Amino acid sequence: MQIYLVGGAVRDKLLSLPVKDKDFVVVGATPAEMLAQGYQQVGKDFPVFLHPSSKQEYALARTERKSGSGYTGFTCYAAPDVTLEQDLVRRDLTINAMVEDMNGQVIDPLNARADLDNRLLRHISESFSEDPLRVLRVARFAARFHQLGFTIAKETLTLMQAMTQAGDLAELTPERVWQEVEKTLSADNPDVFFQVLREIGALAVILPELDALFNLAVENNDTNEDDSTSIGQQALTQLKQSASLSTDLAVRFAALMQQLDNNQISIKALAKRCKVPNEHRDLALQVSAQQENIHNARSLTPVDIIRLFDKTDAWRKPERFQQILLTCSSSQVSKLVDEYKPTQYLMKMLNAACDVAVQPIIAAGFRGAEIKQQLTAQRISTLTALQSS
Numbered sequence: 001m002q003i004y005l006v007g008g009a010v011r012d013k014l015l016s017l018p019v020k021d022k023d024f025v026v027v028g029a030t031p032a033e034m035l036a037q038g039y040q041q042v043g044k045d046f047p048v049f050l051h052p053s054s055k056q057e058y059a060l061a062r063t064e065r066k067s068g069s070g071y072t073g074f075t076c077y078a079a080p081d082v083t084l085e086q087d088l089v090r091r092d093l094t095i096n097a098m099v100e101d102m103n104g105q106v107i108d109p110l111n112a113r114a115d116l117d118n119r120l121l122r123h124i125s126e127s128f129s130e131d132p133l134r135v136l137r138v139a140r141f142a143a144r145f146h147q148l149g150f151t152i153a154k155e156t157l158t159l160m161q162a163m164t165q166a167g168d169l170a171e172l173t174p175e176r177v178w179q180e181v182e183k184t185l186s187a188d189n190p191d192v193f194f195q196v197l198r199e200i201g202a203l204a205v206i207l208p209e210l211d212a213l214f215n216l217a218v219e220n221n222d223t224n225e226d227d228s229t230s231i232g233q234q235a236l237t238q239l240k241q242s243a244s245l246s247t248d249l250a251v252r253f254a255a256l257m258q259q260l261d262n263n264q265i266s267i268k269a270l271a272k273r274c275k276v277p278n279e280h281r282d283l284a285l286q287v288s289a290q291q292e293n294i295h296n297a298r299s300l301t302p303v304d305i306i307r308l309f310d311k312t313d314a315w316r317k318p319e320r321f322q323q324i325l326l327t328c329s330s331s332q333v334s335k336l337v338d339e340y341k342p343t344q345y346l347m348k349m350l351n352a353a354c355d356v357a358v359q360p361i362i363a364a365g366f367r368g369a370e371i372k373q374q375l376t377a378q379r380i381s382t383l384t385a386l387q388s389s
């Protein structure tokens with residue numbers, strides 16, 4: 001049997017990027033031989049094995065034909081006579097179809113190197129359309145490699161659009177969609193993913209809540225009719241900005257959700273359907289509820305400010321409150337994070353309010369609900385003094 005490193009690891013190495021996970025393809029072996037060497041079989045449908053010690057994935061070379069609809073509608077043929085090239089042509093993009101042998105020699109039967117050098121995301125063959133997840137993958141790679149100058153080949157974009165129009169994306173479970181979205185959120189230019197999906201009509205299928213924002217014009221800008229002045233476009237600009245401010249995925253997600261409706265129905269619906277982690281969802285809901293107050297922090301009364309801290313539980317969760325501020329600051333598109341005035345201001349207010357000690361209140365004889373009342377009263381007078389100083 002011959003073993004080759006394949007896919008992302010080879011691609012990323014050639015791009016001088018750090019290699020995270022390694023996938024291997026095995027040619028000329030049977031499952032029985034793999035098991036005899038101590039590999040553990042993982043996939044039921046696909047002959048994929050884990051290495052006995054490294055636990056990396058080793059897949060037998062295979063050909064795949066779609067035999068029906070859905071994730072499981074595949075006929076998979078894996079046998080020792082499947083060649084390396086046959087395995088490579090059933091993959092998604094040319095740049096993902098190079099291998100490296102055990103001596104570190106790159107083998108490139110599909111001449112993918114040219115596309116890599118030309119920074120082109122191009123599908124290998126019509127079998128691309130056998131897996132609709134690939135539409136999202138290509139958009140994700142476009143986001144991840146945007147900085148390097150990668151673009152999507154015209155014919156690939158056309159195919160992605162055709163798959164979308166044919167309704168193929170309906171096969172994707174919300175969980176698989178979210179996995180791609182989450183991976184995308186950690187890219188340097190996550191906005192590119194949503195832009196690509198918008199262009200081919202796929203955003204309306206996978207995240208209709210977000211897509212709807214592209215039909216809403218930004219206020220005071222009703223003379224323009226193109227996307228560039230839509231609320232959706234603004235949401236993407238905020239996402240881009242948040243990515244330059246923070247690597248925190250919850251912040252990036254909340255920034256993307258910031259323009260969804262004020263009554264939060266869309267955020268909740270999207271989060272529920274896609275099984276978004278609670279931490280991400282809750283941050284998005286907090287930002288959506290409080291952003292107006294935060295943007296206008298300077299005009300809040302001490303009572304308003306205390307209420308803001310109560311509502312966001314800033315007392316017990318100061319880090320989360322900072323995430324909220326960071327997310328709000330991403331809407332100040334042209335400015336630097338430390339130029340977002342509400343952050344400094346509200347943190348100063350929070351620290352001062354937190355400095356009000358509860359011990360003296362108890363020592364003064366207050367009991368039960370009176371303690372909270374006194375504490376709030378003293379916090380309010382502290383903030384009042386601070387505001388007029």
Ligand SMILES: Nc1ccn([C@@H]2O[C@H](COP(=O)(O)OP(=O)(O)OP(=O)(O)O)[C@@H](O)[C@H]2O)c(=O)n1
Nearest residue numbers: 007008009021023090091092096097131133134
């Ligand atoms: N829907 C898919 C998923 C994977 N692949 C193939 O399987 C390889 C490994 O898949 P995966 O690890 O998911 O992606 P990578 O390209 O390795 O990218 P990443 O860095 O995100 O792991 C890909 O390179 C590609 O050749 C594919 O053709 N179609």
Ligand SMILES: [Mg+2]
Nearest residue numbers: 007008021023
């Ligand atoms: Mg990989």
